[in-house]
Amino acid sequence: MIRVLLADDEGMIRSALAALLRLEPDIEVVAECADGAEAVATAERVRPDVCLLDLEMPHLDGVQVTERLNRTLATRCVIVTRHARPGVLRRALASGAAGFLPKSRSADEVAAVIRRVAAGGRYVDPEIAADALSDERSPLTDRELDVLRAGRRGETTGQIARTLSLAPGTVRNHISAVLGKLAVDSRQQAVFLAEERGWI
Amino acid sequence: MIRVLLADDEGMIRSALAALLRLEPDIEVVAECADGAEAVATAERVRPDVCLLDLEMPHLDGVQVTERLNRTLATRCVIVTRHARPGVLRRALASGAAGFLPKSRSADEVAAVIRRVAAGGRYVDPEIAADALSDERSPLTDRELDVLRAGRRGETTGQIARTLSLAPGTVRNHISAVLGKLAVDSRQQAVFLAEERGWI
DNA sequence: CCGCATCCATGACATGTGTCATGGCCGTAA
DNA sequence: TTACGGCCATGACACATGTCATGGATGCGG
Numbered sequence: 001m002i003r004v005l006l007a008d009d010e011g012m013i014r015s016a017l018a019a020l021l022r023l024e025p026d027i028e029v030v031a032e033c034a035d036g037a038e039a040v041a042t043a044e045r046v047r048p049d050v051c052l053l054d055l056e057m058p059h060l061d062g063v064q065v066t067e068r069l070n071r072t073l074a075t076r077c078v079i080v081t082r083h084a085r086p087g088v089l090r091r092a093l094a095s096g097a098a099g100f101l102p103k104s105r106s107a108d109e110v111a112a113v114i115r116r117v118a119a120g121g122r123y124v125d126p127e128i129a130a131d132a133l134s135d136e137r138s139p140l141t142d143r144e145l146d147v148l149r150a151g152r153r154g155e156t157t158g159q160i161a162r163t164l165s166l167a168p169g170t171v172r173n174h175i176s177a178v179l180g181k182l183a184v185d186s187r188q189q190a191v192f193l194a195e196e197r198g199w200i
Numbered sequence: 201m202i203r204v205l206l207a208d209d210e211g212m213i214r215s216a217l218a219a220l221l222r223l224e225p226d227i228e229v230v231a232e233c234a235d236g237a238e239a240v241a242t243a244e245r246v247r248p249d250v251c252l253l254d255l256e257m258p259h260l261d262g263v264q265v266t267e268r269l270n271r272t273l274a275t276r277c278v279i280v281t282r283h284a285r286p287g288v289l290r291r292a293l294a295s296g297a298a299g300f301l302p303k304s305r306s307a308d309e310v311a312a313v314i315r316r317v318a319a320g321g322r323y324v325d326p327e328i329a330a331d332a333l334s335d336e337r338s339p340l341t342d343r344e345l346d347v348l349r350a351g352r353r354g355e356t357t358g359q360i361a362r363t364l365s366l367a368p369g370t371v372r373n374h375i376s377a378v379l380g381k382l383a384v385d386s387r388q389q390a391v392f393l394a395e396e397r398g399w400i
Numbered sequence: 401c402c403g404c405a406t407c408c409a410t411g412a413c414a415t416g417t418g419t420c421a422t423g424g425c426c427g428t429a430a
Numbered sequence: 431t432t433a434c435g436g437c438c439a440t441g442a443c444a445c446a447t448g449t450c451a452t453g454g455a456t457g458c459g460g
Contacts, residue, residue, distance in 0.1 A: 010282060016216035016307035082210060107216035141407065154388025157447065168446090170409050176448050187447085188354025188388045341437065357417065368416090370439050376418050387417085 002118045005031040005046065007039035007065070008054035008080070013103075017052070017110060024111050036060025040068050048075055049118050052110070055081035055088065063095045070096040076117045080110075084125065086132035087198025099123040138199040139181045147174040149200050152191055202318045205231040205246065207239035207265070208254035208280070213303075217252070217310060224311050236260025240268050248275055250318050252310070255281035255288065263295045270296040276317045280310075284325065286332035287398025299323040338399040339381045347374040349400050352391055 004027055008014040011034070018029045030046050033039040037059040043051055051069065053062035060068075066077040076098040081088060084102030092100050098117045101109065102125050113123045140148070150160040157175075161168045178190050194200045204227055208214040211234070218229045230246050233239040235258045243251055243265075251269065253262035260268075266277040276298040281288060284302030292300050298317045301309065302325050313323045340348070350360040357375075361368045378390050394400045 010213075010303045011305055012280070012303040012307050012310075013213045013216065016213065016220055019307060020216055020219055080212070103210045103212040105211055107212050107219060110212075143408065153392055154384075154386040154390075156385055166408095167410060169411055172446095172448060173409075173450090176450085179448075184354075185356050185359075186354045190354075192353055343438065366438095367440055369441055372416095372418060373420090373439075376420085379418075 002027050002050060002114060003030045003046070003048045004028065004114060005033065005039065005043055005048040005051045005075075007033040007036065007051065007057065007062070009034050009057045010054070017107065020107055021111060021114075027111060027114060036062070036065045039065050043069055043073060043075055047073060050114050051075050051077045052114065053077055053079050055079055055083070055092070063091050063097070066092070066095040066097050078113060078117055078123070083196075083198065084128050085196065085198035086128065087138065089124065089128050089132050089198075091198065093124070100125055100128065102128060138194075138197070140178060140194070140199065144174050144178050144181075145194075145200055147171055148178060148187075148191060148194055151175070151187055152195075152200070154188065202227050202250060202314060203230045203246075203248045204228065204314060205233065205239065205243055205248040205251045205275075207233040207236065207251065207257065207262075209234050209257045210254070217307065220307055221311060221314075227311060227314060236262070236265045239265050243269055243273060243275055247273060250314050251275050251277045252314065253277055253279050255279055255283070255292070263291050263297070266292070266295040266297050278313060278317055278323070283396070283398065284328050285396065285398035286328065287338065289324065289328050289332050289398075291398065293324070300328070301325055302328060338394075338397070340378060340394070340399065344374050344378050344381075345394075345400060347371055348378060348387075348391060348394055351375070351387055352395075352400070354388060 004021060006014055006018055006029060014032055018032055021027050021029050030048050031042045033042050035058045039051065039053060040060065053065050055062040062079045066079065069075050069077060077096070078099030078101060079092045079097045080101050080103060082103045084104065089100055099113050099122060101113055105125065116123050146164060147160060150163050157168050157171050161171045164171070175187050179185065182190050182193050184190050184193060204221060206214055206218055206229060214232055218232055221227050221229050230248050231242045233242050237259045239251065239253060240260065253265050255262040262279045266279065269275050269277060278299030278301060279292045279297045280301050280303060282303045284304065289300055299313050299322060301313055301323070305325065316323050346364060347360060350363050357368050357371050361371045375387050379385065382390050382393050384390050384393060
């Protein structure tokens with residue numbers, strides 16, 4: 001019997017997957033969680049064999065949950081996401097995830113992936129994997145990513161500078177470099193592009 | 201037997217809901233579509249009793265699909281969405297939708313809502329409905345919304361002015377009014393807020 | 401050790417952006 | 431009709447933002 005923990009902030013898909021997995025004879029859904037923090041706490045208590053984690057969740061995202069669980073438990077983590085980009089896949093694998101499944105795939109595949117991962121194997125969506133092999137890594141430096149992240153919601157340069165403890169001029173300089181590298185005109189366009197590519 | 205069409209661009213949730221609905225003895229899933237245009241075309245061909253439409257879809261969103269179908273068919277439409285806000289509910293009902301269900305609800309409720317709507321009733325999520333009664337409508341004028349939409353992706357004022365055939369100063373003026381009304385500091389923060397409230 | 405490259409931080413300068421006051425164009429009420 | 435209020439469009443001004451040149455710190459290879 002494979003004991004599974006499910007975490008997704010969208011109740012409808014979480015309950016639908018749970019209902020489908022309960023139909024499988026060799027799979028038992030032992031927990032359902034609505035956010036990342038809850039997933040970590042519950043996993044440490046019930047010690048599931050496999051965690052199926054949505055990437056986009058409040059408080060802690062799927063990658064952060066995977067990182068934490070891998071430090072303390074033997075649980076195998078599968079990350080499921082709506083925005084499956086090479087950059088996201090990279091981050092997921094770097095965090096120690098055993099599986100990566102985009103939400104564009106059918107729900108039928110979920111049980112198969114869980115079995116494979118529970119048996120010690122790995123599963124990565126072949127289409128995204130192919131993209132990841134041929135794509136360019138983020139051309140942005142660490143600090144540039146920090147600045148971009150801090151300005152994700154349209155924050156003003158002053159606010160960004162304050163949260164990063166920098167001079168406003170420095171922030172502007174980093175932004176300028178980013179705009180050049182990404183070939184866009186405004187900070188916000190850069191944010192959208194970086195999010196789309198899975199770089200932040 | 202209730203004949204149902206399912207439309208959602210996210211394959212996993214679409215197939216999961218289809219599988220669950222097929223377990224119901226009185227419901228038949230006659231079509232699954234991945235975008236709005238496909239949903240319209242298919243619905244006109246198979247004439248389902250009920251359409252379960254995701255709001256966020258490529259090409260045509262759930263509201264637009266509902267508008268079109270209500271002009272030509274007797275189909276009853278239920279709109280399902282991740283971002284359930286009063287503004288979105290308003291748009292959905294204005295388009296002639298018979299049901300409104302946020303994705304935060306459990307998948308169990310879907311079959312019940314479909315039955316209710318198929319029987320000629322309406323269903324609106326009670327929580328969102330309560331919010332909608334006590335909320336303020338968008339304080340923004342039509343033109344202000346146009347400008348906001350045109351700048352949704354961080355476009356520069358010049359670009360916005362060109363797409364709307366306006367003087368740059370005019371664009372800035374509208375933006376300025378929006379910032380005042382929404383009490384935020386930057387154009388992009390205004391975009392986020394308006395999107396969150398379902399105004400654009 | 402000494403270039404050399406890369407990243408980070410900064411300040412001066414030009415350009416873009418938000419604020420404000422103004423005027424035109426409808427509708428509606430007196 | 432006239433007056434009023436709303437929405438829209440515009441240009442001048444102050445300020446925030448992006449560009450550029452510069453200097454310090456670190457790491458790598460000759």
